[in-house]
Amino acid sequence: MTLRSALRTLTAACGFAVSAAAYAELYVVANPAVHLDDSDIKDVFKGEKQFAGAVKLVPIDNGAAQEIFLADVMRMDAARYNTIWTKKSFREGLIPPPVKSGDIEVISYVRRTPGAVGYVVSPPPNGVILIRKY
Amino acid sequence: MNSSRRVASACAAVLAVTLAGPLHAESTEAAKIRELEKKLERSLELIEQLAAKIKHIEQASAGLGDAQTKTAAQAAKIEAIEKHVSEIGGNLSRRASEDGLPMHGFADVGILKSGESNRAAKGRKGAVLGMFDLYLTPRFGDRVKTLIELAFEAEQDGSTAADLERMQIGYTFGDAATAWLGRFHTPYGYWNTAFHHGAQIQTAIQRPRFLDFEHDGGILPAHTTGIWLSGSWGLERGRLGYDVFAGNAPQINGVAAGSALGTAGIFSPAVNAGTYGGSGNLNLRHVGSTSHRTSTGFNAWFEPDAWYGLRLGVHGLRAEVVDDAAAVNRTLLGMTGAYATYHPADSWEVLGEYYRFRNQDRSGGTGNHGSWAGFAQVGYTAGKWTPFARAERARLDQTDNYFGVQANGRSYARLAAGLRYDVDPKAALKIELHSTRQEDLGPGVSDTYPEIRLQYAIRF
Numbered sequence: 001m002t003l004r005s006a007l008r009t010l011t012a013a014c015g016f017a018v019s020a021a022a023y024a025e026l027y028v029v030a031n032p033a034v035h036l037d038d039s040d041i042k043d044v045f046k047g048e049k050q051f052a053g054a055v056k057l058v059p060i061d062n063g064a065a066q067e068i069f070l071a072d073v074m075r076m077d078a079a080r081y082n083t084i085w086t087k088k089s090f091r092e093g094l095i096p097p098p099v100k101s102g103d104i105e106v107i108s109y110v111r112r113t114p115g116a117v118g119y120v121v122s123p124p125p126n127g128v129i130l131i132r133k134y
Numbered sequence: 135m136n137s138s139r140r141v142a143s144a145c146a147a148v149l150a151v152t153l154a155g156p157l158h159a160e161s162t163e164a165a166k167i168r169e170l171e172k173k174l175e176r177s178l179e180l181i182e183q184l185a186a187k188i189k190h191i192e193q194a195s196a197g198l199g200d201a202q203t204k205t206a207a208q209a210a211k212i213e214a215i216e217k218h219v220s221e222i223g224g225n226l227s228r229r230a231s232e233d234g235l236p237m238h239g240f241a242d243v244g245i246l247k248s249g250e251s252n253r254a255a256k257g258r259k260g261a262v263l264g265m266f267d268l269y270l271t272p273r274f275g276d277r278v279k280t281l282i283e284l285a286f287e288a289e290q291d292g293s294t295a296a297d298l299e300r301m302q303i304g305y306t307f308g309d310a311a312t313a314w315l316g317r318f319h320t321p322y323g324y325w326n327t328a329f330h331h332g333a334q335i336q337t338a339i340q341r342p343r344f345l346d347f348e349h350d351g352g353i354l355p356a357h358t359t360g361i362w363l364s365g366s367w368g369l370e371r372g373r374l375g376y377d378v379f380a381g382n383a384p385q386i387n388g389v390a391a392g393s394a395l396g397t398a399g400i401f402s403p404a405v406n407a408g409t410y411g412g413s414g415n416l417n418l419r420h421v422g423s424t425s426h427r428t429s430t431g432f433n434a435w436f437e438p439d440a441w442y443g444l445r446l447g448v449h450g451l452r453a454e455v456v457d458d459a460a461a462v463n464r465t466l467l468g469m470t471g472a473y474a475t476y477h478p479a480d481s482w483e484v485l486g487e488y489y490r491f492r493n494q495d496r497s498g499g500t501g502n503h504g505s506w507a508g509f510a511q512v513g514y515t516a517g518k519w520t521p522f523a524r525a526e527r528a529r530l531d532q533t534d535n536y537f538g539v540q541a542n543g544r545s546y547a548r549l550a551a552g553l554r555y556d557v558d559p560k561a562a563l564k565i566e567l568h569s570t571r572q573e574d575l576g577p578g579v580s581d582t583y584p585e586i587r588l589q590y591a592i593r594f
Contacts, residue, residue, distance in 0.1 A: 040368070043368055043373075048309075048366060048368070048373060049309055049368060050306065050308075050309055051306075051308050051309050056276035056277070075442075075479050076479040076480070077479075077480065078559070079556070079559045080479055080480060082559060083335060083559075086238070086332075086335055086593060087328060087332075087335060089236075089238060089271060090238070090269060090330070090332055090335070091319075091327050091328065092279075092281075092312070092364075093271045093279045093280065093281040093302075093304070094271070095236055095271060095273060115276075
């Protein structure tokens with residue numbers, strides 16, 4: 001393999017990785033006890049909607065996918081998102097969503113926590129329900 | 135003789151040429167052989183190198199097989215560890231959420247130089263400690279909420295004041311209703327509950343002056359002790375929210391003695407004579423009182439989906455307020471107003487609040503008094519920089535007991551402009567310039583002064 005062809009392959013691989021990240025699929029999932037419309041997702045992650053029927057909602061952030069989630073779903077950057085939660089916490093005593101490290105932790109938490117709502121980039125396994133795929 | 139010499143020379147030349155040919159051919163072949171030998175050596179070296187590489191690759195391939203086997207086993211172990219860590223983390227998170235004490239806060243320090251110099255006040259200069267504010271949000275379950283806020287502030291006399299700013303315990307029935315009991319931020323307008331002591335989360339350094347805290351001479355009760363019901367609904371075209379509350383009505387303490395309050399046909403002759411007499415501050419009576427009076431209020435707002443970031447609201451406050459003058463004044467404070475905020479996902483922040491007062495003198499014969507106050511603020515965020523500007527105006531009737539006895543109950547106009555730089559998401563450096571015209575300092579007396587402030591504010 002010549003240097004030129006190696007560079008070409010590397011460039012193609014990088015391009016694929018970038019495009020894969022840019023178009024990564026995102027799945028908003030919830031504990032099976034949650035009955036939620038996909039139009040409620042924004043309100044849940046802004047602390048506006050705290051209950052689904054009698055179930056207290058527990059939004060969970062996914063550190064590995066938060067940037068994609070904020071850009072594609074919430075349409076805001078991390079600074080704005082954190083400020084919203086600081087104001088919510090300051091005014092209403094709400095606790096901001098805990099941040100999990102990745103899909104495994106999110107799925108594990110959502111499975112065992114009634115009311116939990118999270119998001120992952122890998123197709124959701126059994127034990128959680130899909131609210132919406134982005 | 136000459137011919138024989140010529141023949142001999144020619145023969146010698148022919149012989150030389152004849153002998154030189156094979157000699158030259160012999161040397162050329164030798165050079166070729168040497169070159170071929172060199173090439174062969176290089177080829178052998180190359181073959182050796184390739185053989186070494188192949189051997190290395192074969193060894194690596196053999197090792198890779200083992201490594202793949204090992205990797206599969208390690209992956210299973212890592213997955214098991216991840217799950218274990220996840221469970222531990224989840225349990226810790228859950229325990230922190232249920233039993234822990236989430237504690238947050240704000241702090242700010244700064245420098246100021248005020249040019250105020252009139253009969254009402256002298257401006258300060260120098261480095262200043264702002265406020266150190268701690269708030270805790272312990273959670274006892276899904277529906278019980280608590281907010282406790284403590285603020286520490288350095289006073290001008292060198293002491294440090296600790297205020298229990300909020301202590302409210304609530305119960306959430308659902309999105310549409312959370313009931314709080316205790317001391318809370320009075321939910322009028324937007325600023326008072328959105329920012330309050332959170333210097334880092336407000337764009338500007340200072341609050342609008344008429345919305346100052348009670349101990350700083352604010353003209354409205356920034357806190358109320360009582361009951362507060364709050365909630366919101368998601369509608370088809372937006373979100374509708376409300377606050378209703380009832381609590382202890384404030385009292386005005388520290389009214390200057392001897393100013394013949396309540397007996398004058400036009401309140402505060404000291405003011406009219408240019409000798410300024412108002413010095414009272416609102417006392418929120420957060421432990422009740424022997425002569426209870428109730429304050430009530432509301433706030434209703436709507437956020438349309440069609441215009442993300444916009445909130446439109448109306449608000450009101452009603453309370454019978456007495457002061458501690460020798461001849462006690464009783465005033466029915468009646469405030470109604472409206473506000474609008476616009477803060478989309480980025481860039482713009484627009485705030486505007488309007489307060490209209492229709493106060494009734496219940497102890498004297500001066501009747502009803504109309505006043506108003508308001509502000510408008512605009513900021514634009516570009517990266518880490520946010521330039522902002524604000525205009526404030528308060529036209530307060532000095533014949534109204536409620537304003538006349540208060541230290542900050544004078545009319546004023548202020549223009550402010552500044553720049554905020556977000557050092558990081560939780561720290562901001564701000565600079566702010568004011569020009570304030572202080573009115574009602576006596577007949578025809580006003581004072582216009584500049585002020586500059588620098589603030590470094592954090593949240594945690």
